Amino acid sequence: MSGFRRVLLLEWSGLALAILIGCAALAIFTPNFLTEFNIYVTLRSFCVALLVGFAQMVTLGVGQMNIAVGALGGLVAIVFGGVMETYGVPIALAVPLALVVGALGGLINGILTVRTGINGFIITLATASAFTGINFGITESIPFYKMPPALVAFGEQRIGAFPYLLVAPIIVTAFLAVFFSRTVLGRQLLAYGGNPQAAELSGIPRERAIVMAHVISGTLAASAAVLAVAQLGSAQPSIGTDWLLLSFAAPIIGGAALTGGYISVLGTTFAVILIALIENGMVLANVDPYWVQFLLGALILAAVGLNRWRAIAARSG
Amino acid sequence: MVLAIEGVSKTFPGVRALEDVSLDVNSGEIHALMGENGAGKSTLIKIITGVHRPDTGRILLDGNPATFATPRAALAAGIGAVHQERNLIPRFSVGENILLERLPTKNALVDYSTIDREARRYLAMLDRSIDTRLEVRALSVAQMQIVEIAKALSLEAKILLMDEPTASITEHETAALFTLLRKLRADGVAIVFVSHKLEEVFAIADRVTVLRDGKNVAIGGPMAAMTRQKLVSLMIGRDERIAKLTERNPDRSATVLEARGLATSFGHHDVSFLLHRGEILGLYGLVGAGRSELVRAIIGDGRIIRGELFVREKPARIADMHAALTQYRIGYISEDRKQEGLILMHSVKTNVAVTIWGRIANALGLITKAAESRAITPFVERLEIRTPSLDQAVGNLSGGNQQKVSIAKWLAANVDILIVDEPTVGIDVKTKAYLHELLSEIARGGVSVLLISSDMPEMVALADRILVMHGFRLVGEVANDHRYESVSKAIMSRIHAVEDEPVAVE
Secondary structure, X not given: OOHHHHHHHOOOXXXXXXXXXXXXXXXXXXXXXXXXXXXXXXXXXXXXHHHHHHHHHXXXXXXXXXXXXXXXXXXXXXXXXXXXXXXXXXXHHHHHHHHHHHHHHHHHHHHHHHHHOOOHHHHHHHHHHHHHHHHHXXXXXXXXXXXXXXXXXXXXXXXXXXXXXHHHHHHHHHHHHHHHHHEHHHHHHHHHHHXXXXXXXXXXXXXXXXXXXXXXXHHHHHHHHHHHHHHHOOEOOOOOOOOHXXXXXXXXXXXXXXXXXXXXXXXXXXXXXXXXXXXXXXXXXXXXXXXXXXXXXXXXXHHHHHHHHHHHHHHHO | OOEEEEEEEEEEOOEEEEEEEEEEEOOOEEEEEEOOOXXXXXXXXXXXXXXXXXXXXXXXXXXXXXXXXXXXXXXXXXXEEEOOOOOOOOOOEHHHHHOHHHOOEEOOEEOHHHHHHHHHHHHOOOOOOOOOOOEHHHOOHHHHHXXXXXXXXXXOOOEEEEEOOOOOOOHHHHHHHHHHHHHXXXXXXEEEEEOOOHHHHHHHOOEEEEEEOOEEEEEEEEHHHOOHHHHHHHHHOOOOOOOOOOOOOOEEXXXXXXXXXXXXXXXXXXXXXXXXXXXXXXXXXXXXXXXXXHHHHHOOOOOEEEEEEEEOOEEOOOOOHHHHHHOOOEEEEOOOHHHHHOOOOXXXXXXXXXXXXXXXXXXXXXXXXXXXXXXXXXXXXXXXXOOOOOOOEHHHOOHHHHHHHHHHHHHHOOOXXXXXXXXXXXXXXXXXXXXXXXXXXXXXXXXXXXXXXXOHHHHHHHOOEEEXXXXXXXXXXXXXXXXXXXXXXXHHHHHHHHHOOOOOOO
8 A cells, every 4th residue: 555545544634635735825826825814814714614513513423413503503693692782791691691592402403303203404404494583583684783892802803813713613622522532421422323223222312412412513503603793793693694514514524424423523623724725715816705615515525535435445455 | 067166365455355265066956155254155155246356266157257247247147145234125115125126017117016926926935924015124133034035036046145044033934944945956056055053054955165264174075974073173173162051050039130911012911020140041932922022122112011020129110221221230232233232333442331431431521541441451351352453443343253342341331131132143153152151151140141042052052941932922931951852842832832822812
């Protein structure tokens, strides 16, 4: 087996390579790429995207899907912005409240899934519509603009090229890495995703695995929403409308098994970095942003194709 | 000579599966292909049926070299096979599965009445009770196996390869299958028969080819000249361990599990039994007798409608397997190892530790790699689980080692009661003997074992007492003195005594 082939067999190796090549190309061809401000902008867009990717990754791990990631994010964003603007709730209270709303949304998804026996895909498709309905019903599509200055500042400030916002995804990434590799619940979720029947017959409670995955997914979607509000400086009802494709793209490009049982925190992180690079590259090159969607699609196919090749190559030597 | 394999070799990554292997089969004979798990039997079958291609060597059909690029090409050449893995489509009917490659049509539409008629014709040769219109997923494992065999028969192939066709069916059905194979032999069909059950091979085969570690150790010698001892020593390279297990003394004064007049949502009624400490209680019955369903109802996967269940003499209502493990200290090993027993894509470590994560987590609630290894290594070593590392995916282990992982998981969890359903299906002679000694040793250590098995010699070797189930009720109990003839006769007489009775209607 050649050295190159062996590197390709490593997970996320392709991603790391693509990121390196992408960075090098951008640095050579677009003089603005390596400026402090451009790195800051790229990292800023990375923050929300990573949390969105994680929100889907958790449900994929247990063999479920959460179509309501974006809809729940939108609802949380306007609740978060709404209570601060309308009732003057302080940030320190509004943030936990937002996370609780996200967790509750996930709880509803999870409980409906286990109690009805209906596929989680269908349940979250339905609740997604319901969450969006509540969102636009309350706001009539009008954003909340008067956000606390401290929140807006948090969304804008930076140390050198590093936005303050980056703190949240760093904490969440560390938490998830430990959660899935080291905690009882995290291991049980993955075991359930790997083979639901075997896991259940080994004493892992089915309902807890599915419900907890949805609760964590909802909470992560909520954290993405809070970050999005801070980043935009206003609570837009449209937050989350473009999350769905991204939420699947990141974990899948990162090597997650669609059937459950395998996810990669590091792979998902690399995937989001790559996506942020592509978006940034397109902006710098003055390409219509809609082409980002096209490239994302191509990237998903390439990633899944590489995984498939890896599975075959591992078998045939 | 209708089929000849000459000097075939095949290498997979890291494994020399076959090395210069030969086999020749005549029409009108049943040729046994024997060997332990991993000896290369299934690989050879897959090469003959076009699933794998040989690295070197050749296949001759009626003396002419043949190469099969795909399974379909082998089928077209008149080679039918029952593979070890299931190849049925769960959502399709039994009839459609049997006739899958050539669904009959009428006016361009699939003709279901012809499917039913044709499928029933083949199915009836083995078992008349399976409805051809049922979806396959509604069948039991044994019934699926029957459908697989019927599917192979329906090809009317001149060469029929059977890879452990009897692994999950009862003696009764095996007898029907053998009658049929003898008839096919008389019609001139060449049959290659793989089985781990030596009794079967001696009962039916004309000649035998033995593989060990991917090489021939015997090529087509007459079965009549073979003894049981000689065959086993050819397969494992040394003499068979005597199935006489170490004496056990179950504590009859302590009852750990008791059922009183149980009726379940599966249709059991009036089921009562006692399981003592350190006892192996056998539960024998023909397919469809309701053995697996009974234990599934006990562990909460199915409802108990009437009657009482006691665990360690206290009334018990077991909600699910989680409760069974944590509150009642009961472990359960399903008959379907791959689907229900193991997380094949995950490591040995995960599969053994899955029951004990809660216990080995540290004060912060975290499971360290070291704690996990420390907790499971003694069991991996004690059970001689052969794996390159604890991080190896369980799906890559042999069947015997997979079953050891299933057992290790419950030993690690330190259960009092272990329910095992068909623990040695598809497992080679040596590992099987090892597993028998292991289960016996576990019972000697004070664990009570409820053993479901369709393998009569296994039942007679292992159980202290044998409950006989038929038609979802218990029809008798047989004290086991480990004498095969008398015990098996006693069991079958209990079943035959009730077989002709009208079924009680509630």
